[in-house]
Ligand SMILES: Cc1ncc(C[n+]2csc(CCOP(=O)(O)OP(=O)(O)O)c2C)c(N)n1
């Protein structure tokens with residue numbers, strides 16, 4: 001290893017990084033910390049990935065550690081399973097959310113179940129990185145939010161960072177985890193910048209922990225991944241209307257850290273959950289049900305969900321309708337707060 | 352150690368079949384020539400014109416993307432001969448299953464120019480009515496369409512029809528499970544389908560050598576499917592090969608695999624920067640094999656006035672480009688009702704309720720589309 005590389009790896013200070021560069025820094029650290037870590041996926045080597053998240057890694061670690069995979073997602077995940085049998089820790093990039101489905105069988109039937117099937121004799125320390133979500137004006141299959149399928153699958157951990165610091169820390173934690181982790185990257189936030197402490201202690205906040213992103217007292221707003229920023233903006237706008245919103249960034253979608261959620265809802269008595277994915281049988285349903293079970297006597301209003309619609313992801317000229325934005329979240333906050341809102345006066349019939 | 356019992360995969364193929372060389376000279380191949388007897392100078396000039404138009408569609412769309420009128424565009428530059436030659440072999444009642452890059456094929460199918468670009472503008476997920484031009488909505492999921500083509504062909508066979516289907520896919524796609532399953536199913540059912548693989552040498556940044564160690568056409572024989580490997584920059588070879596494959600399909604002889612060896616002269620899409628992964632020299636070498644220039648040269652050897660028919664072709668291309676641009680700019684943005692429409696054929700109360708809630712939400716916004724902060728107490 002050259003001294004220059006060694007120095008770069010030793011960098012433990014604080015740097016201003018984009019979300020994408022923070023993941024890149026986390027991958028670089030993992031590759032240099034553990035020779036069993038491999039990065040694999042379509043176009044991740046020479047090109048550095050279509051989003052450049054793996055930029056420079058092949059040049060630094062070589063084509064045997066950073067592999068351009070032949071074009072087949074099932075092949076990538078299936079061979080990663082074999083590599084895990086052999087003691088490797090593969091970190092896979094799925095190029096876009098909508099391209100994970102050819103690998104779904106390997107993920108659900110093999111990756112998720114092998115530890116259980118072998119009574120713990122086999123570890124499956126895979127990390128499956130998936131850029132996900134909309135808002136970048138892409139064609140079909142490039143804007144999906146498939147997290148619920150994976151959260152519904154026992155044996156997988158599912159996480160989604162919302163900011164550069166978490167992106168850096170959580171990718172390292174995901175790779176270090178002996179469980180398979182599906183790591184959803186909010187692609188529309190790749191270019192957002194923040195200070196990242198490259199020396200951050202991995203044990204300070206575990207991979208599964210939720211955090212209060214912004215404290216408040218009137219209503220709890222639960223978000224993850226791309227919508228955390230939107231939720232924080234909504235909290236600020238609500239403050240102008242004298243509504244105090246507490247924003248919780250879930251970070252982990254399976255398991256969900258209900259501690260901070262419960263504590264917050266006990267305090268506020270009101271909860272709004274937001275995600276880009278469709279509503280039906282989505283994460284919001286699980287969260288709303290759990291809040292109801294755990295905080296029933298503290299609730300002043302039924303949990304409110306502000307989500308994408310239950311439709312195939314629409315063409316990009318229509319995506320602004322589908323994606324929850326600041327105003328739609330505030331309308332949900334109004335509903336949870338019993339303030340006039342878009343559904344005021346609606347008398348619903350049967351169905 | 353060598354064990355004689357092992358067969359060697361043939362890693363070197365003979366040169367792809369070529370009828371018109373880059374210098375315009377005409378090579379002869381008895382089987383291919385036999386299906387081209389009707390192709391006279393006029394027919395050649397028409398194929399040439401189609402290629403000029405396809406290239407112009409591409410240039411125009413790339414310009415429209417640069418001007419912000421399109422979100423993205425996947426260029427076909429360099430692949431005109433493969434697309435035009437194969438598409439002009441089809442009958443209108445054959446059915447095409449393509450990827451995103453077959454815009455030259457769509458043109459040959461007679462797509463309404465107003466519909467060609469809508470997907471890339473973000474107006475719709477599908478530009479044309481598949482049954483109006485017998486061409487499926489282009490496929491983005493790599494390789495998925497090959498299975499659809501096989502299924503369609505199975506249906507033709509079950510119905511006793513004499514149509515065929517054709518699947519267009521790339522060199523990257525041959526690694527996908529779907530494509531390999533499609534080959535297995537096609538062989539099993541002896542389905543009347545043509546597998547038309549445009550080996551343009553790249554799958555985004557991945558060279559074809561990453562996908563296969565043998566020429567792609569050789570994959571087919573392992574599935575029991577006869578294959579041809581042609582110069583994909585030779586419009587006559589593409590036309591003849593596809594005619595032969597279609598003839599076999601209609602005669603009940605089952606599937607055929609064609610590997611058209613060509614080159615993606617442009618970026619993968621307008622969002623791609625190929626200078627990050629490929630050499631200028633490779634591009635320059637392929638520029639020498641340009642599919643349009645060689646037809647000009649060939650026609651010149653036949654004594655045709657090249658300037659004249661080039662000018663005529665350019666005229667036609669100008670008209671198409673103008674229609675394309677005007678059609679695109681005149682398109683109105685999709686309506687909010689399109690968000691919820693056509694998800695299901697039958698009634699769906701959950702979605703109907705969601706749509707109703709969203710209507711109320713939109714109605715609650717002010718004229719500029721902003722939420723008005725509530726005043727007074729709500730009644731839930
Ligand atoms: C299942 C799936 N995986 C990944 C992608 C992303 N992707 C789009 S095009 C492409 C390369 C395809 O190469 P090839 O089959 O050679 O066709 P070409 O683009 O060269 O026409 C990739 C990897 C995708 N669209 N679908």
Ligand SMILES: [Mg+2]
Nearest residue numbers: 521522553554
């Ligand atoms: Mg290709």
